[in-house]
């Protein structure tokens with residue numbers, strides 16, 4: 001784990017990712033170059049699985065329709081702003097991931113196939129491409145739930161964290177405090193639920209979410225999220241109930 005000094009004034013106490021990235025990007029002596037594979041991320045067709053990024057906060061009724069009659073749900077269309085934000089978010093995500101990799105804090109992908117999407121994990125030296133899964137995946141068969149984490153970060157034992165990168169419009173972090181987990185949960189409940197699901201499925205018990213504002217002043221924020229066993233149990237029970245109703249053909253009306 002690299003030790004950096006002199007940037008602590010830019011990050012709240014306890015931040016781990018933000019200070020090392022601030023240092024990394026400002027240090028002209030660091031030789032940083034990498035090749036980025038980019039593919040448009042389209043809407044995922046319904047596949048019968050509950051996904052951490054989409055489903056945890058949906059009602060029983062919405063989930064029941066998703067499983068039994070996905071065509072009845074309104075299609076999600078992306079406008080120009082949404083499409084560009086997603087694309088540029090993916091580009092900057094690649095930059096941040098490559099930096100964390102180079103600093104040696106990102107846990108390498110395991111060998112074998114990803115339990116979430118079934119693709120083989122990208123071997124360490126292979127070029128990025130569509131044929132590989134390039135993120136840590138996890139799945140819970142019984143509740144038909146799946147997730148991908150942007151990364152797993154290791155800052156030395158016992159500090160292993162799930163990690164997600166989120167991009168946001170340039171001034172979207174104005175007035176947002178670093179490291180305030182309650183603030184994060186209230187402002188971005190869908191992200192919070194996504195991270196809880198990733199912890200339920202991986203067994204990780206701590207998670208870092210890192211925000212970058214896409215444009216001047218390139219603001220960064222970092223939050224550390226603890227596992228909430230109550231929320232995990234409730235979400236799993238909700239999924240199991242929906243699946244049970246779907247199997248028995250008994251519609252859910254709530």
Ligand SMILES: [Zn+2]
Nearest residue numbers: 114117133137
């Ligand atoms: Zn995968």
